[in-house]
Amino acid sequence: xxxxxxxxxxxxxxxxxxxxxxxxxxxxxxxxxxxxxxxxxxxxxxxxxxxxxxxxxxxxxxxxxxxxxxxxxxxxxxxxxxxxxxxxxxxxxxxxxxxxxxxxxxxxxxxxxxxxxxxxxxxxxxxxxxxxxxxxxxxxxxxxxxxxxxxxxxxxxxxxxxxxxxxxxxxxxxxxxxxxxxxxxxxxxxxxxxxxxxxxxxxxxxxxxxxxxxxxxxxxxxxxxxxxxxxxxxxxxxxxxxxxxxxxxxxxxxxxxxxxxxxxxxxxxxxxxxxxxxxxxxxxxxxxxxxxxxxxxxx
Amino acid sequence: xxxxxxxxxxxxxxxxxxxxxxxxxxxxxxxxxxxxxxxxxxxxxxxxxxxxxxxxxxxxxxxxxxxxxxxxxxxxxxxxxxxxxxxxxxxxxxxxxxxxxxxxxxxxxxxxxxxxxxxxxxxxxxxxxxxxxxxxxxxxxxxxxxxxxxxxxxxxxxxxxxxxxxxxxxxxxxxxxxxxxxxxxxxxxxxxxxxxxxxxxxxxxxxxxxxxxxxxxxxxxxxxxxxxxxxxxxxxxxxxxxxxxxxxxxxxxxxxxxxxxxxxxxxxxxxxxxxxxxxxxxxxxxxxxxxxxxxxxxxxxxxxxxxxxxxxxxxxxxxxxxxxxxxxxxxxxxxxxxxxxxxxxxxxxxxxxxxxxxxxxxxxxxxxxxxxxxxxxxxxxxxxxxxxxxxxxxxxxxxxxxxxxxxxxxxxxxxxxxxxxxxxxxxxxxxx
Numbered sequence: 001x002x003x004x005x006x007x008x009x010x011x012x013x014x015x016x017x018x019x020x021x022x023x024x025x026x027x028x029x030x031x032x033x034x035x036x037x038x039x040x041x042x043x044x045x046x047x048x049x050x051x052x053x054x055x056x057x058x059x060x061x062x063x064x065x066x067x068x069x070x071x072x073x074x075x076x077x078x079x080x081x082x083x084x085x086x087x088x089x090x091x092x093x094x095x096x097x098x099x100x101x102x103x104x105x106x107x108x109x110x111x112x113x114x115x116x117x118x119x120x121x122x123x124x125x126x127x128x129x130x131x132x133x134x135x136x137x138x139x140x141x142x143x144x145x146x147x148x149x150x151x152x153x154x155x156x157x158x159x160x161x162x163x164x165x166x167x168x169x170x171x172x173x174x175x176x177x178x179x180x181x182x183x184x185x186x187x188x189x190x191x192x193x194x195x196x197x198x199x200x201x202x203x204x205x206x207x208x209x210x211x212x213x214x215x216x217x218x219x220x221x222x223x224x225x226x227x228x229x230x231x232x233x234x235x236x237x238x239x240x241x242x243x244x245x246x247x248x249x250x251x252x253x254x255x256x257x258x259x260x261x262x263x264x265x266x267x268x269x270x271x272x273x274x275x276x277x278x279x280x281x282x283x284x285x286x287x288x289x290x291x292x293x294x295x296x297x298x299x
Numbered sequence: 300x301x302x303x304x305x306x307x308x309x310x311x312x313x314x315x316x317x318x319x320x321x322x323x324x325x326x327x328x329x330x331x332x333x334x335x336x337x338x339x340x341x342x343x344x345x346x347x348x349x350x351x352x353x354x355x356x357x358x359x360x361x362x363x364x365x366x367x368x369x370x371x372x373x374x375x376x377x378x379x380x381x382x383x384x385x386x387x388x389x390x391x392x393x394x395x396x397x398x399x400x401x402x403x404x405x406x407x408x409x410x411x412x413x414x415x416x417x418x419x420x421x422x423x424x425x426x427x428x429x430x431x432x433x434x435x436x437x438x439x440x441x442x443x444x445x446x447x448x449x450x451x452x453x454x455x456x457x458x459x460x461x462x463x464x465x466x467x468x469x470x471x472x473x474x475x476x477x478x479x480x481x482x483x484x485x486x487x488x489x490x491x492x493x494x495x496x497x498x499x500x501x502x503x504x505x506x507x508x509x510x511x512x513x514x515x516x517x518x519x520x521x522x523x524x525x526x527x528x529x530x531x532x533x534x535x536x537x538x539x540x541x542x543x544x545x546x547x548x549x550x551x552x553x554x555x556x557x558x559x560x561x562x563x564x565x566x567x568x569x570x571x572x573x574x575x576x577x578x579x580x581x582x583x584x585x586x587x588x589x590x591x592x593x594x595x596x597x598x599x600x601x602x603x604x605x606x607x608x609x610x611x612x613x614x615x616x617x618x619x620x621x622x623x624x625x626x627x628x629x630x631x632x633x634x635x636x637x638x639x640x641x642x643x644x645x646x647x648x649x650x651x652x653x654x655x656x657x658x659x660x661x662x663x664x665x666x667x668x669x670x671x672x673x674x675x676x677x678x679x680x681x682x683x684x685x686x687x688x689x690x691x692x693x694x695x696x697x698x699x700x701x702x703x704x705x706x707x708x709x710x711x712x713x714x715x716x717x718x719x720x721x722x723x724x725x726x727x728x729x730x731x
Contacts, residue, residue, distance in 0.1 A: 040383060043383050044383025044384075045383060045384060045385060045386070047386050048380065048383055048384070048385060048386040048387075049383065051380065051386055051387045051560050051561050052380055052381060052382075052383045054555070054559035054560045055380060055381060055387075055397070055401070055556065055560045055562075056381060056401070058552060058555050058556070058559075058560075059397075059398060059401040059513075062398075062509070062510065062513070062548065062552075063398075063401075063510065066503070066506050070485075070503075074488065087405070090405040090406070090408075090409075091405065093405075093408035093409065094381065094382060094404050094405050094407075094408060095383070096408070097382075097383050098408070099382050099407050099408035099411060100379070100382060100384050100407075100416075101362070101375050101378045101379050101382065101384065101407055101416040102361075102362060102363040102375075102415065102416060103375060103376065103379060103384075103385075104360045104361055104362070104372050104375065105361070106361075107359070107360050107361060107369070149352075149354065191351075191352060193352045197352075199352055236354075238354060238356075238359070239359070239361050239366075240356075241332055241356065241366055242364065243331075243332065244332070244356075271361070271363060271364060272363050272364065272415065274364065276361075276364070281354045281355075283354070283355050285342075285355075288346075290346075292342075292345045292346055292351055293342045293343060293345060293351060294342075294343055294344070294345055294346050295343075296343065297341075297342065297343055297355040299354075299355045299356075
């Protein structure tokens with residue numbers, strides 16, 4: 001049964017004869033795409049070739065014959081021929097095995113503080129005191145606090161039970177923000193988000209942040225393990241946007257000095273041939289009267 | 300071709316080019332970290348989202364060096380499958396929407412030297428957006444015979460807040476929103492609402508609905524629209540045939556993808572439809588006071604107004620009052636078709652992005668409202684003792700001011716007022 005007879009049987013708009021060239025052209029392009037996809041099975045990574053073929057085949061058969069036929073009927077055969085040619089060329093490129101998408105990498109990670117003197121520092125970029133951003137944040141906030149995201153590896157049982165029973169880790173660690181004295185992390189306000197993640201909050205005042213910002217424009221937050229007691233603490237980290245003002249403020253204590261390298265427990269991979277920027281989830285949050293960070297966050 | 304006929308055609312092409320430029324400009328200023336979907340996921344909007352303890356940069360993942368909403372990861376992994384880069388394992392939870400990844404995989408190879416894979420997704424979105432605006436121009440002119448309404452309606456699509464919200468995101472929403480204009484336009488082109496009715500026309504529409512089902516679940520809205528508007532116009536067997544085809548193609552992809560491709564089809568929001576139905580049934584069988592309280596807490600109005608803010612609705616109200624009975628029915632059917640899935644999902648999630656399914660109908664009506672107000676202003680100015688030049692252009696000034704105002708509202712985030720985007724993400728939470 002030809003495409004024309006199908007069209008005639010269905011009584012398509014404007015008469016089946018006017019569909020014939022459009023359908024023939026669409027069918028030809030579809031056949032070409034199927035052949036290209038078949039050849040493309042050799043260009044895929046091992047084990048993916050036929051999966052890719054079947055997935056491609058479904059959408060080629062679904063979209064091309066009818067879609068191109070419609071293009072031909074609505075915009076004319078010349079437009080359909082151009083569309084078909086573009087699609088076939090695009091399919092050749094798609095199936096060539098030489099194009100890749102960068103899969104998500106290093107989106108979030110951990111930095112474990114387990115040994116004495118293990119430490120991390122995050123330098124929060126602070127707008128100039130008196131600037132509009134400064135006034136807006138401090139003027140509207142009910143209070144402000146430095147928030148640090150951290151936790152400990154949870155057992156499957158703890159994850160299953162919601163992890164509410166266990167004390168959040170943090171023994172043996174101190175938190176310093178600007179010129180404040182070191183505070184035991186266990187003394188900080190804690191917000192348990194999941195079995196593996198707790199946010200620790202230490203209040204700061206505008207005067208403290210102003211004083212800290214006077215020497216360099218940053219509020220330096222340091223988390224340090226002073227002794228060997230307490231379970232290892234895992235600090236949360238993730239990718240940072242290199243185009244963000246103030247990006248790249250995280251450092252880790254390595255061999256007696258602060259270094260922006262080796263932030264995570266595992267090396268962050270190159271993405272598209274370039275190193276990625278990481279940051280610890282250490283943030284100065286301006287809270288509203290309900291304690292929500294809706295006023296502003298500097299990080 | 301005579302000069303008198305070629306001039307309007309030239310103007311039409313110029314307008315389509317202008318629509319493309321508007322979409323392009325909107326895209327450029329709403330990509331990457333400025334994408335509203337990602338931006339509104341940040342904890343500074345915790346009052347609406349409840350997500351107090353996400354990191355400051357929100358629910359983020361990365362394509363190359365570009366931040367995107369984490370849900371986009373599923374589409375990236377599916378695209379990797381179409382490119383032969385990985386197998387079907389671990390493609391995430393959006394396998395039902397894989398048509399979008401297929402489109403992107405056709406473009407990714409061409410963007411290796413100009414922005415990377417992220418640019419390919421944005422290009423897919425941009426192409427669909429432009430096609431939607433251009434099609435709206437044709438559709439509105441076809442339905443009203445009024446070029447001014449067509450110009451206004453297509454402009455509203457090119458400056459539409461929901462499309463702005465989604466264009467920078469590697470997710471299937473823009474093509475899904477496009478289907479809500481393209482399929483009704485196809486129905487018009489096929490004369491599907493008028494006798495003599497043909498099975499072929501409805502098979503084509505069913506096919507289009509099926510394609511939509513592999514992009515997002517807009518086929519549900521499309522099908523509701525067919526039945527609400529078409530039941531008095533089209534033999535029911537044609538509506539049934541198209542509906543079966545639309546749902547059947549989506550189901551066929553799931554079977555094909557599972558058996559032949561090896562995809563797992565883990566849950567996505569599509570599977571929530573059943574849960575939402577159960578929840579509605581449970582509410583309906585509860586006591587009346589509890590039902591009324593429950594309905595009030597659902598915040599339907601906050602969800603709808605989060606999707607399409609009040610000013611658009613007010614203009615649409617004017618349009619509804621002045622449009623023809625036929626167009627009124629058509630638009631109301633479109634609103635019902637968007638409202639049904641919104642309400643269905645509301646027991647589980649407030650999703651203004653589903654309520655935005657109503658945008659073709661609302662923009663169509665709002666455009667008629669703007670044009671009517673502009674012409675009324677022109678007539679008033681003509682009767683008043685104004686200088687002729689002022690009277691002549693007063694109507695145009697009203698129309699341009701209204702459209703510019705709406706475009707400005709849709710772009711308020713670029714001026715530092717991003718609350719509208721958060722409301723599009725989570726709703727207004729009027730019930731709180």
